[in-house]
Amino acid sequence: xxxxxxxxxxxxxxxxxxxxxxxxxxxxxxxxxxxxxxxxxxxxxxxxxxxxxxxxxxxxxxxxxxxxxxxxxxxxxxxxxxxxxxxxxxxxxxxxxxxxxxxxxxxxxxxxxxxxxxxxxxxxxxxxxxxxx
Numbered sequence: 001x002x003x004x005x006x007x008x009x010x011x012x013x014x015x016x017x018x019x020x021x022x023x024x025x026x027x028x029x030x031x032x033x034x035x036x037x038x039x040x041x042x043x044x045x046x047x048x049x050x051x052x053x054x055x056x057x058x059x060x061x062x063x064x065x066x067x068x069x070x071x072x073x074x075x076x077x078x079x080x081x082x083x084x085x086x087x088x089x090x091x092x093x094x095x096x097x098x099x100x101x102x103x104x105x106x107x108x109x110x111x112x113x114x115x116x117x118x119x120x121x122x123x124x125x126x127x128x129x130x131x132x133x
Contacts, residue, residue: 070105071121
């Protein structure tokens, strides 16, 4: 259900660090939002180094954006962002001062996965039963 996109300059992450980062993002999201890990999607986008800027200057930030369903308590959303930032720094080796985590939310009804409108937070079990799983 959630979709996380990790954007970096080309060559900033190894295949191993991408796999470890995807696993950590999945674990943290599943733990905090109480959803099965299979619901979490992680995508990596690497841009040429001359396409990444901070403050108008060439830079090598690591930007993690995540789309999540609206309705989770703000305290949990903040905890999610903080834990993700810490994990990204730990796994990637990028100093946390060069990491940005942004969570964007919208109503569950604004997204479709597997041909089905996503459930509201807390209704995942009923939704999963409807998949035949």
